[in-house]
Amino acid sequence: MRAVTDTLIITQRQLRLLTRVPEVLIFSTIQPVMFVLLFRYVFGGSIDTGQPGGYVQLLMPGIFVQTVAFTLAGTASGLAEDMKKGLIDRFRSLPISQSALVIGRTLGDSLLNIVVLAVMGIAGYIVGWRPSSGLLNVAIGFLFLLFFGYALSWVGIFVGLSATDARVVQNVSFLVTFPLTFLSNAFAPTTGMPRALQYFAEWNPVSTMVAACRELFGLENQFGATAGSFPSENPLLTSFIYMIIIMAIFIPISVRKYKRAAD
Amino acid sequence: MKSVIAEDLVKTYRNGAVRALDHLSLDVEEGTVLSVLGPNGAGKTTSVRILATLLRPDSGRAMVGGIDVIKHPEKVREVIGLSGQYAAVDEILTGWDNLVMFGQLYHLGKKASVARAEELLERFSLTESAKRPIKTYSGGMRRRLDLAASLIVKPKVLFLDEPTTGLDPRGRQEMWSVIEELVKGGVTLLLTTQYLEEADQLADEIAVIDHGKVIARGTSDALKKQVGGERLEIVVESHNIAKTMEVVANISGNKATLDEGLRLVSAPVSTGAAALIETLRSLDDAGIHPLDVSLKRPSLDDVFLSLTGHAAEEKKEEAEVGGRRKKAKK
Numbered sequence: 001m002r003a004v005t006d007t008l009i010i011t012q013r014q015l016r017l018l019t020r021v022p023e024v025l026i027f028s029t030i031q032p033v034m035f036v037l038l039f040r041y042v043f044g045g046s047i048d049t050g051q052p053g054g055y056v057q058l059l060m061p062g063i064f065v066q067t068v069a070f071t072l073a074g075t076a077s078g079l080a081e082d083m084k085k086g087l088i089d090r091f092r093s094l095p096i097s098q099s100a101l102v103i104g105r106t107l108g109d110s111l112l113n114i115v116v117l118a119v120m121g122i123a124g125y126i127v128g129w130r131p132s133s134g135l136l137n138v139a140i141g142f143l144f145l146l147f148f149g150y151a152l153s154w155v156g157i158f159v160g161l162s163a164t165d166a167r168v169v170q171n172v173s174f175l176v177t178f179p180l181t182f183l184s185n186a187f188a189p190t191t192g193m194p195r196a197l198q199y200f201a202e203w204n205p206v207s208t209m210v211a212a213c214r215e216l217f218g219l220e221n222q223f224g225a226t227a228g229s230f231p232s233e234n235p236l237l238t239s240f241i242y243m244i245i246i247m248a249i250f251i252p253i254s255v256r257k258y259k260r261a262a263d
Numbered sequence: 264m265k266s267v268i269a270e271d272l273v274k275t276y277r278n279g280a281v282r283a284l285d286h287l288s289l290d291v292e293e294g295t296v297l298s299v300l301g302p303n304g305a306g307k308t309t310s311v312r313i314l315a316t317l318l319r320p321d322s323g324r325a326m327v328g329g330i331d332v333i334k335h336p337e338k339v340r341e342v343i344g345l346s347g348q349y350a351a352v353d354e355i356l357t358g359w360d361n362l363v364m365f366g367q368l369y370h371l372g373k374k375a376s377v378a379r380a381e382e383l384l385e386r387f388s389l390t391e392s393a394k395r396p397i398k399t400y401s402g403g404m405r406r407r408l409d410l411a412a413s414l415i416v417k418p419k420v421l422f423l424d425e426p427t428t429g430l431d432p433r434g435r436q437e438m439w440s441v442i443e444e445l446v447k448g449g450v451t452l453l454l455t456t457q458y459l460e461e462a463d464q465l466a467d468e469i470a471v472i473d474h475g476k477v478i479a480r481g482t483s484d485a486l487k488k489q490v491g492g493e494r495l496e497i498v499v500e501s502h503n504i505a506k507t508m509e510v511v512a513n514i515s516g517n518k519a520t521l522d523e524g525l526r527l528v529s530a531p532v533s534t535g536a537a538a539l540i541e542t543l544r545s546l547d548d549a550g551i552h553p554l555d556v557s558l559k560r561p562s563l564d565d566v567f568l569s570l571t572g573h574a575a576e577e578k579k580e581e582a583e584v585g586g587r588r589k590k591a592k593k
Contacts, residue, residue, distance in 0.1 A: 002370065009367045013353070020355050020396060086349035090412065093315050095340040096368050 003097035010104025015111060028074070028112065029119040032067040036120060039063065039187060040127050047188060053130060060120075060129045061141075061213035062186030065206055067120060068113055068149035069181055073173030075109045075156030080166040099255045106153040113149045117142060133218030141216035144239070148209055151243040154250040161257045186210050189222045202231055205242040211235035265326075266420050266451040267291040267314060272323035274309050274475075283309040284320065285475035291420075291468075296452040298466030300459065300563070302571075306475040307455035308348065311424045314453070315345045328419045344413030348425045351409055352397050358384060358408050359393040362415065369416045376415075383411040387441060403434025407441060414445075421445070423454045427461060439464060459563035469563075473571045487561045495538060496529040497546075498555040504528065507553075510545045514538055532558075 018025050036059070044055040079102075082088050091101045121129075121142075131138050156173070163169040183200060184190070184207040190198050201207050211221045212235040221232065231238040267290055274284040284306045291297040299307050312318040314325055316336035325332040328342040352361045359380055366376025384390045387407040397405060406426060413421065426442065427435040442465055446452060456462050462469050463483050471479040471486070479486060495515065499507045504521065507528050511519040515530035515538070522529070532538035539558050546553060 005370070006368060009364060013356070013364055016360060017353075017355050020357070020360075085354065086347050086351040087353060089312075089317055089347055090345070090351035090365075091368075092317055093340060093343065093345040094365070094368050095337060 003100060006096040006100035007104045010100050011107045014105060014108025029116050032063060032116060032120050033123045035063050036123050056128045057219055060124045061210050061217060064117060064145050064213060065209045066181040066186055067116060068145050069152060069177045069206060071109055071113060071149040072152040072156040072177055073170060075105060075153040076160035076169045076173050077166050079105060079157060079160030080163050080169040084166055098259050102157050102254060102258050106150060109153045110146055110150045113146055117145060131217035133216060137216045141213050144212060147243060151246040154247055154254055157254040158250050180204060180206050184210060191222060202229055208235045208238040212239045264293045265290045266293040266328055267453055268326040269314060270324040272313060272320045274320050283475055287476050289470050289477055291451055291453050293451050294449050295467040296446055296454060296465055298462035298469045299455040299472055300462045300469050301472040302457055305472045308424055311422050311455055315343055315422050316340055342419040344418030344421045346410045346413040346423050346426060348428055352412055354398040355396055357394050357396055358389050362412060365412045366415050379415055387411050402430050403437050406438055420451045425455055463563055471570055479570050486566045492531055492533045493535055494529050494559045495532045495542060496527055496557045496559055497553045498527050499551060499553050501526060503551045506549055507551060511542060514542050
């Protein structure tokens with residue numbers, strides 16, 4: 001019970017930080033909204049999707065996934081910052097549940113994702129995004145996205161605890177997430193990629209997530225060389241397995257690493 | 264009763280290549296202040312981190328408030344307060360936010376946390392800046408808030424790791440008076456410092472550490488005695504120097520030395536103030552009126568120099584640069 005209260009107090013701290021520095025919230029929503037507008041109007045005209053509703057229908061799931069993937073960087077750099085300032089030492093010297101700080105942070109970052117996804121959804125709607133699968137499926141899609149962000153924030157915890165400098169954390173996280181989001185089906189169909197890359201893109205968790213969201217939002221996924229493979233046939237299941245694997249690995253090692261942060 | 268006991272603590276980094284603590288032992292009597300004095304890199308922070316449950320020693324034993332630090336860290340955390348070298352508070356949040364949050368983490372409940380936060384803000388003269396983010400605070404204010412955060416639940420044992428490092432003289436003075444007040448209140452305090460003056464001013468007892476072990480320990484007076492007695496120093500007019508040296512040598516029983524430029528005659532004495540009075544009387548009888556007279560007790564600087572063979576202050580610059588990265592040391 002005490003562990004739950006401790007965790008909630010830490011989560012509350014994350015939220016309070018947002019109210020004290022509203023810029024964080026503003027910029028974490030402006031950036032994805034900017035991506036929506038840029039891709040929608042710059043590439044939208046030249047990519048033929050062959051589906052009703054145009055490029056924006058395919059684009060939105062891609063941008064949603066990319067945005068929640070960046071949770072990794074946010075969690076990692078926030079934690080690295082706390083480490084650098086010695087704040088972690090204070091928390092670790094308190095009589096509180098030792099995992100409260102890391103769990104609280106992952107929850108807080110997920111709550112931020114709710115706000116960001118809501119703003120993006122509205123922006124998408126304004127520029128023509130109309131999911132055709134009904135409210136329930138759309139809601140499940142968003143839950144799925146939040147869950148994905150949550151799993152990745154545990155990777156962020158590990159990265160944040162491993163790094164020695166907050167700026168390095170930011171760079172490393174982007175170095176990982178950027179290629180992953182672009183070597184995928186997020187912004188353009190994989191059919192135009194070299195064959196080897198198509199296989200990589202097909203198994204890339206970002207792709208399976210995007211494909212899963214597209215399915216939930218009532219779209220048909222397009223595949224080239226990889227049509228018929230397991231991830232392309234079962235994107236939802238594959239993504240789910242990925243998330244479970246990520247959490248099964250990173251929750252225990254992150255908590256362990258946190259408890260021994262200074263040894 | 265001993266509130267803090269450390270026995271034979273060993274801690275090495277990088278697979279034994281760096282020996283931070285080398286069989287360090289110390290203890291603090293309940294209700295007293297022990298100052299752990301040493302240059303940067305001597306092992307001060309490592310000792311505090313072990314006693315405050317943040318770090319596990321490679322070997323050795325540590326008890327705080329009668330509880331085994333290694334076996335029951337969670338129980339130790341309930342009786343200690345820790346305030347480190349770096350103000351470990353959330354910079355973005357306000358002073359009020361921070362104290363209320365820490366109060367809640369001590370399970371005081373929201374209402375009691377608010378009441379306690381306001382009380383502490385008042386006590387540390389931070390009420391006016393309570394609603395400002397910490398990043399707008401001066402160095403001294405940050406440290407005071409950090410100290411306040413470690414006092415939310417009255418700790419049985421308080422650890423202060425270099426509480427005034429990096430503060431300007433005014434900030435240091437403010438911190439000292441706050442700490443002195445705490446000490447009057449009867450807290451058991453283990454304080455690390457690289458400032459000799461600070462140890463002299465705040466501590467009942469001093470443990471001098473270097474290269475991870477305690478090399479001397481005792482009260483400030485006892486340590487000074489260990490280095491040697493006092494020195495009588497007298498400045499006179501040039502034409503009186505010869506006679507003065509004679510008088511001083513007589514009373515001291517040792518040969519007097521002369522600093523010609525300063526016209527300063529000095530000699531070690533063992534009887535302290537009595538020797539001073541006797542000397543003045545003899546000089547007066549001889550019709551000599553000294554320009555300046557003093558009885559110099561050895562400073563802690565002298566103590567440190569004679570114990571370690573190097574001055575404590577000389578490593579200070581390294582401390583400012585090297586101190587910053589210490590947190591991330593694996």
